[in-house]
Amino acid sequence: MSKVIYLDNNATTPVAPEVLDVMLPYYREFYGNPSSMHTFGGQLAHAVNDARAQVAELFHARENEIIFTSGGTESDNAAIRGVLEAFPEKRHIITTRVEHPAILSPCRHLEHQGYRVTYLPVDDQGRLDIEMLREAIKSDTALVSIMYANNETGIVFPVKKIGAIVKEKGCVFHCDAVQAAGKLDMDMQTLAADLVSISGHKLHAPKGVGALFIRRGTRFVPFIMGGHQENGRRGGTENVAGQVGLGRACELAMSDCRTETLRMAGLRDRLEQGVLERIPETRVNGDVEHRLPATMNVSFAYIEGEAILLKLNEFGICASSGSACTSGSLEPSHVLRAMGVPFTDIHGSIRFSFSRYNTQEEVDRVLEILPPIIAELRDMSPFWNQRKK
Amino acid sequence: MWDYSDKVKTHFLPPHDVGEIASPDAIGEAGSLVCGDALRITLKVEPDTEKILDAKFQTFGCGSAIASSSILTDMVIGKTLAEAARITNQDIAENLGGLPQEKMHCSVMGMEALEAAIANYRGQVQPSAPGTIGEDGGELVCKCFGVTDRKIERAIRENNLSTVDEVTNYTKAGGACGSCHGKIEEILRRVGKEISPLPAGAEKTKLTNLQRMKLVQETLDREVRPELRKDGGDLELVDIEGKVVKVRLLGMCAGCQVAGFTLKDLVGGKLREFVEPDIVVEDIKS
Structure with missing residues (x-):
């Protein structure tokens, strides 16, 4: 296989070399337990707390407002369960139809347990209607959980406005910021969220570590119970190396977030423009005005996404698709369906997502390789041939 | 990622016999654009021997759909129509060195297109345009x-x-x-095959009116309404008369073109599964 061109960074990102460097000593030498009485272990509590300070810095938050978790999915589950349990009399949750499964699956499960869940719809551009949210909040609404930015389309929701509405109604607001962290502003002084989830491996830290911001004063019952770790809010011996890595990754993101964001947006736009110019009957899915700088989601009519991915794979190009055939469940993307994208366009949808490590050469290489692949698959497609006639 | 066999990969990169035979003797189609899978196969047949001299295909679909089409054309070339008619979807999958379970439908599509082509040659069925559904006359x-x-x-x-x-x-x-x-x-x-045993609720044949009402209500709340809400709809239980359950579809479900399916399959299916096997559902139009 040729050299890998990795354009699937919304799925996971490479661990930054700077991150790995600070992690390795905690596997090799400092393997102690931060809870131990001896210095060998106990000294690691400092490393964990330093990492916590670095994560807090990313949020412009206080250190004691950050708990470490095993990743985005745990952060999301902990936020939902932790808040609901703190408000046992409230039986209503509001979320959206386009959330990540880490939110949707627990919500469906809670419906079976008697909770009412409102799934707010989105329009054909993937946008939320803020007024619908305002109307949906009832006296027994325990929690509003709405993502910062969508993992499939990159659409960014107006979370500041959402937070203001939720707080005005006296409700708790959780924001899944897994895709936004390290790319967009995360200032908890201006974003009125009570809980915010982030995941390490989406911003060049390793898999298996994440964090949850819990604003001071938020009622929260621990989701994972065990030892006194994380101030009693998340049991389990600390993943010291992972947490140190996450701290360093947050620091890296902070150091050049603005310039890197602009650069990634430039690469994305170059690829998107190039694809639209070179390949007919292609559409961009979602609101291009309010999008993560590093995500593009396009549909190629008359062909199927998995076949495109397999062909790209032969050239070492990594991307993903909302097609039914790539989901493992034959279910086409729930996000694109919620936007009312025609089934046929969902089948031919491809997502490219960028990171700080992508280059213009890579984009230009994809622009060379992709058009003939699309042309070849379309030549093979009975619908394309029918259309030509 | 799907665990495709090497054989599947060789038939995808690149596939054999792609295209369309000019003035073919037989055309067979299966699948549709909506399904995400469609196959069109054209055959050249020697009239006297009914031997398949050439076969070409066009496929809209994933890697395994394309590979299934490719192996199918390889398999039929040189066979007589009678021999080709005996090819099953299992044969197609086996010739590909196996397919992931979730992808077996690709082999089924290959078999269907081949059958359609043979029927077409024998003048039994006219080829239909891709995109039509229910063309076998079934429900x-x-x-x-x-x-x-x-x-x-x-x-x-x-x-x-x-x-x-x-x-x-x-x-x-x-x-x-x-x-x-x-x-x-x-x-x-x-069809008389064993399926996983029904939950206890469905085994009870004699329910009192009160028990039935309670069970219907629980089943709607637990099994049906969450599904409808996923698509922005909902329903309201209006009345229960004996085994007739009257509901009103709300939100996106009201006026939905497939409301009939929703009632019959989802609402009726769940109630028959969890309450009683002879429950009937009626829609009260709002």
Whole structure:
């Protein structure tokens, strides 16, 4: 296989070399337990707390407002369960139809347990209607959980406005910021969220570590119970190396977030423009005005996404698709369906997502390789041939 | 990532016999644009011997759909129509060194297109335009992928299927919105295969009115309304008269073109599964 061109960074990102460097000593030498009485272990509590300070810095938050978790999915589950349990009399949750499964699956499960869940719809551009949210909040609404930015389309929701509405109604607001962290502003002084989830491996830290911001004063019952770790809010011996890595990754993101964001947006736009110019009957899915700088989601009519991915794979190009055939469940993307994208366009949808490590050469290489692949698959497609006639 | 065999990969990169035979002797089509899979096969047949001299295909679909089409053309070239007619979807899958379970429907599509081509040669069926559904005259069960009860029954018989998941793997029916799962279970029962035993609720034959009402209400709240809400709809229980359950569809479900399916398959299916096997659902138009 040729050299890998990795354009699937919304799925996971490479661990930054700077991150790995600070992690390795905690596997090799400092393997102690931060809870131990001896210095060998106990000294690691400092490393964990330093990492916590670095994560807090990313949020412009206080250190004691950050708990470490095993990743985005745990952060999301902990936020939902932790808040609901703190408000046992409230039986209503509001979320959206386009959330990540880490939110949707627990919500469906809670419906079976008697909770009412409102799934707010989105329009054909993937946008939320803020007024619908305002109307949906009832006296027994325990929690509003709405993502910062969508993992499939990159659409960014107006979370500041959402937070203001939720707080005005006296409700708790959780924001899944897994895709936004390290790319967009995360200032908890201006974003009125009570809980915010982030995941390490989406911003060049390793898999298996994440964090949850819990604003001071938020009622929260621990989701994972065990030892006194994380101030009693998340049991389990600390993943010291992972947490140190996450701290360093947050620091890296902070150091050049603005310039890197602009650069990634430039690469994305170059690829998107190039694809639209070179390949007919292609559409961009979602609101291009309010999008993560590093995500593009396009549909190629008359062909199927998995076949495109397999062909790209032969050239070492990594991307993903909302097609039914790539989901493992034959279910086409729930996000694109919620936007009312025609089934046929969902089948031919491809997502490219960028990171700080992508280059213009890579984009230009994809622009060379992709058009003939699309042309070849379309030549093979009975619908394309029918259309030509 | 799917665990494709090397044989599947060789038939995808690149596939054999892509294209269309000019003035073919037979054309066969299967699948549709909506399904996410469609295959059009054209054959050149020697009239005296009925030997297939050449075969070409056009496929819209994933890697395994394209590979299934490619191996199919390889398999039929040189065979007589009678020999080709004996090819089953299992043969196609085996020749590819196996397919992931979830992708077995690709081999089924190959077999269907071949059968359609042979029927076309014999003048039995005119080739239909891709995109039409229910063309085998069966009743449409899965509206998302356009799968009929006939196709499902056949897949169950020929591949000895016993669960809804298996039916989905082989036909795609039930793979998207899931509202036809009740109907697929009915077909599985009808074809007489064992399926996982019903929950205790369905075993009770004699329910009092009060028990039935309670069970209906619970089932709607637990099994049905969450599904409808996923698509922005909902329903309201209006009345229960004996075994007739009257509901009103709300939100996106009211006035939805497939409201009939929703009632019959999802609402009716779940109530028959969890309450009583002879429950009837009626829609009260608002």
